[in-house]
Amino acid sequence: MRHWICCAAIVILSGCSLLPVREVKIPIAVPCVSQVPVRPESALDTLPVETSLFDAMRAFMDDRDRLTSHAETLEALLEACR
Secondary structure (H helix, E strand, C coil): CHHHHHHHHHHHHHHHHHCCCCCCCCCCCCCCCCCCCCCCCCCCCCCCCCCCHHHHHHHHHHHHHHHHHHHHHHHHHHHHHC
C-alpha cells in the first residue's frame, strides 16, 4: 500500500515540472555609481612662487598624469551606467 502512495505522490509532483516557466523582467531603479571618486589635489597649486621652472614643470607633469588617470576612471564609471 505504501508503495502505491509513494508512486502516486511522485506522479502528481512530477506534473508540476511540466508547467512552462515564465521570465518576468521588472525594471528596478538602482544607482549606477555608488561613489564619485574625489578629484586629486594639484601639486602645482601647492608650490611656492619662487619655485624653479624645472620643479614647476615636474609638478605640472605629475598633475597631468593624475588628472588623466582621474578622467579615465570617471569615463569607466559613466560607461558602466549605459
